[in-house]
Structure formats: structure tokens, C-alpha cells
Amino acid sequence: MTRDGRSTDSRERILAAAAAMLAEDVTARLSVRAVAARAGVSTGSLRFHFPNQRALQDALLDRIYGHMFPDDPIRDRSVPARDRLVTCLRQVLAPAGVGDQAREAWTTAYQTYIASEPTDRVRAAYFALEQGGRRRLEYWLTVLAGEGALPGGDHTSRVRFLSTVLNGLSIERALPAEASILQSETETLYMAVDCVLNPR
Template identity: 50%
Template sequence: METRESEPSTRDRILIAAATMVSEDPGTRLSVRAVAARAGVSTGSLRHFFPTQRALMDEVAAGITGLVANKNDIEDTTVPAEGRLLACMQQVLSATGTGEQARDTWRRTFGTYLSSELNADAIDTYNALSAAGLRHIEHWLDVLEEEGALPPGDNAQRAAYLNVVLDGLSVARALPADAARIRSETDVLQHTISLLFHTAAPMPAGGSD
């Protein structure tokens, strides 16, 4: 007997439509009317699930980030903690691609956020995507710290550090490089992760005699 796959829920249709609009134009304005029209739902239905434009943008950003790096991978305790963090960071980098794909990614990024006058919608989109990415990385670190694998520390600060490393390596993927430089990417990630796991966190101010 032939079975039909279940149709996406109204909420999912809205998120898919909004994410598609952002992927097509990162500086697009996710207005209620435009997203509702793209999703084929009423504006009232959209506002039922997402009362504000910010709520919609935050959810879309979290969804896009989740597609790039699966949160479940960091919780797979059959893999050593440092190996899990390495795999998660490599997933993020893989979304950039290499060579021409990476150059196209960065051309679109620069075209949206650097080479033209920024509008409020582009700024909101960038901030939402950036914040979602940092929350994702911080989640990885929280999981590892709760396991006792990662020494206690400021995971928000650590996440910002890892994000800078990922940004740098992502740009490097777009530049002409020989095989040795590409292989060194893993070495950089492993060294960065090792610093987190094997460097003692600084003492809080006034915390020692």
C-alpha cells in the first residue's frame, strides 16, 4: 500500500519559507506579509506562531545553524570529548566548501555585509545568525563541561574564541592553497581544542588569598 509522506506543518512551512528567503538574499527583510505569501499562509497564522519579526528571525537563524552542525553529535559519548568537538567544528567549516564554492560563499557575504551600505534588515539578519552560531558553539562546550570532560570556565568567551578560529579558517578555504595548507586546518583545530581542554581557567578577581 502506498503511503504519503506527511505534509510540513504550518509552522514548518513558515520557517522553510523564511530560511529560503534568507539563503537567497541574506539582507532580505522578513516582513510578515512577504514570508506569509512565500509560505502560502495567512498573516494571522504567521503571527500565531511568531508574534514578532525578531521571534521569527531568531528561530530561522537557529534552524539554519542547526542544519550546519548537528547538536546531537556533541552528545555521542562513544567518541572522546576532544574528537566530538573537532567533528562539530569541521561540520561548520564544511558548509563553506573549498575553492570556488568557498569563494562564492564569501563573495555573497561580503556583498551583503561589507561592500554596500547596510540597511537595518541586513544588520538584524547578521546579528541573529551570529548570535545563533555562538549559542550553538556554547552548547557544545556546556555539554562537555557538564560531563566533566572540559574544565570549568567562561563558555561564552570560549565560544567567541572558537568562532574567531572558524571564521579565519573559513576565509582561508577561499584562498589559493596547496594540499599541505588544507591539511594543516585539522592541525589548527586540534591545537585550538587542546588549549581549551588542557589550559587552566584564570582565577576570578579576588578569588585567591
Template identity: 35%
Template sequence: MSARRDEIVEAARLVFLEGGASAVTVRSVASRAGIGASTLRHYFPSQRDLHNAVFTAAFDANLHDLRIRDTTVPPRDRLLECLWQFLEAADSTEAALEAWLEGFASMVRQRATPEMRAAWTAFTRQAQVRTVAWLEILDEEGAMLPGTADRHARMLLALIDGLAVAMLVPETRPTRDQLRETLGDAVATVVTG
């Protein structure tokens, strides 16, 4: 990646942190990076390209492969450890959970701005890509149960979304142990041992 491209992605990440997905526009990011919109468009021809780069960078920085390749650890434990990062991030701060809820609610109500829709699409795409990659590592070891990595990833991520929604209701909020247990049950449906 070029230094200029990296600077633009960092500027977009800061704009996102300060104002959410709807704040990540060509104009706001170009201004933050100290460049013109045409220069930004040279590196990111579309809004989608910009959002994809921001979320890819965020995933690379915050979502780790941990011990997914460590064959001394049971496959189910390794996958659970990796997937837990999604729930841990949502549970880490009220602001993180609120940002997730804002995005989710916007998609459900269909009142999302084009920027919010692009950001949500990029986020879900990156979550799918990373989860499939983990499952493919386990498949190479022969630890996957029947089904494709893509299909298993969709199911696991749908469960994680549901658990994140459950975390929003204080009166019925599952404990961390309950969340881990439920996620572990789902992992057991796709991975051996």
C-alpha cells in the same frame, strides 16, 4: 510552532536560497507564502524576528549535535566533529563560500543593507548559541578547561571565520587536513582529552 508560522519560515528559507539575505524582506516572504504583510507581522513582528526564525530553522536542519553526548568518544574529538560542520558547509560549494564572503564583506565595508545586517546577526547569534550548547555539554562532563563556554565559543568561532577567509584565496588555500589540524589545535585549548 503553528503550521502557518512553519509555512512562513519555509517561504523565507526559499527566498533566502534564491536571493540571499537581502532578498528576505517582509514583502517578499509574505508574497512567497501567499499571505499579506500584516499576517506575516502577526507571527514575526520585526525583520529581526523573521531572520532569527529562518536561521534557527537552517541551523536545526543543517547543523547537528552528532556525537557530542557520546561519552565513549573523547571530548576533543566530539567537539571537533561538531565544529567541523561550519567549515564543511563553507567548503561544500563555491556558492556557499561566496554567500559567506558576500555577508562578511558587507559587514566589513559597512555597506550592508538592514536585511543583510539582520541576517548576519542572526547567523552569528545562532552559531554562538549552538557552540555554547556543545561546550556546556562537555562542561557537565568535566571536560572543559578553565573559562566560560561563551568565551570559548567566541574564540573558536573567530578562528573558524579566519579559516573560512583563508579558504577564499586559491593560491594559499589550506588543505582539509590543515584546516582540521588547526581547528583541532584550538579545540585542545578549551577541552581536555
């Protein structure tokens, strides 16, 4: 096998090991040492392919979501980044429904996570769901950062902000409304996306 072949093989083993660790525990912390050990490569080899933990996480997110959502609108460069991100955020809101369906979803969430002190199992389930949602948001921002549509680096505060906006909008869907939810929701999503893409 050529040197390049070995290099590609070890990169694939590293990504497969990291993906397996996340599949077993979505809250797993992907430390360089743990992933390298799982992949059967040296930490130096891992660092060669992924100079830091962030590079590894970005590559893994790209691999996971590229596989899970091959037609993800975030990748359609014929559409402006702003519109693509709003479309992706709508995908998060869509399953919650509107009106009775949204009320039912929030009633279940309230009874499960808020009404009484959550058990360790319930807490772990919630954190896993929350982390999965945040990873998807982070993936979308990473794709846009790769295109130069927003600054690269750590997206933690942007993800937290967008997650908060989505939570607020999903609650709003469950509440009585006088005006069109679609119109006000669209305006809010564009304002949020503009704040993320054009920080002052």
C-alpha cells in the same frame, strides 16, 4: 495531578515559552520576568527550576539542539571529548565548501555585509546568523562541561575564540593554497580545541 506532575508541567511550560520567544526573535534576551510571564508561571516557580538565567539558557540549548540534531556527535561518549568537538566544528565549516564554492560564499558575504554600509535589516540578519552560530558552539561546550571535560560557567570567551578560528579557516578555504587544506585545517582545529579544553 501530583505535586511532581505540576512541577514537571511548569518546567516544560517555561522551556516551551523560552523556545517560542527565541523562535520569534533569535536576538531575544531571555529575562526571568519575561519568560515567566510568557509561560504563565511566577518568577519564583521559574527560579525553582532554573536558579539563574544561565541554567535556563543551558537547558533550552540542550532541548533545542537535542531536538534539531538527535545524532549530534557531541553526545557520543564513546569518542573522546577532544575528537567530538573537532568533528562538530567541521560541521560548521562543511557548508562553506572549498575553492570556488568557498570563494563564492565569501564574495556574497563581502557584498552583503562589508562592501557598503549595511542597513538595519541587513545588520539584524547578520547578528541573528552570528548569534545562532554562537549558540550552537555554546551548546557543544555546555554538553562537554556537563561531562566534566572543561570548566563550567560562562563560555562566552571560548565561544568567541572558536568562532574566530572558524571564520579564519573558512576564509582560508577560499584562498589559494599550496598544501593540503585538510591537513592544516585539522591541525588548527585540534590546537583550538586543546586551548579550550585545557586552559593554562
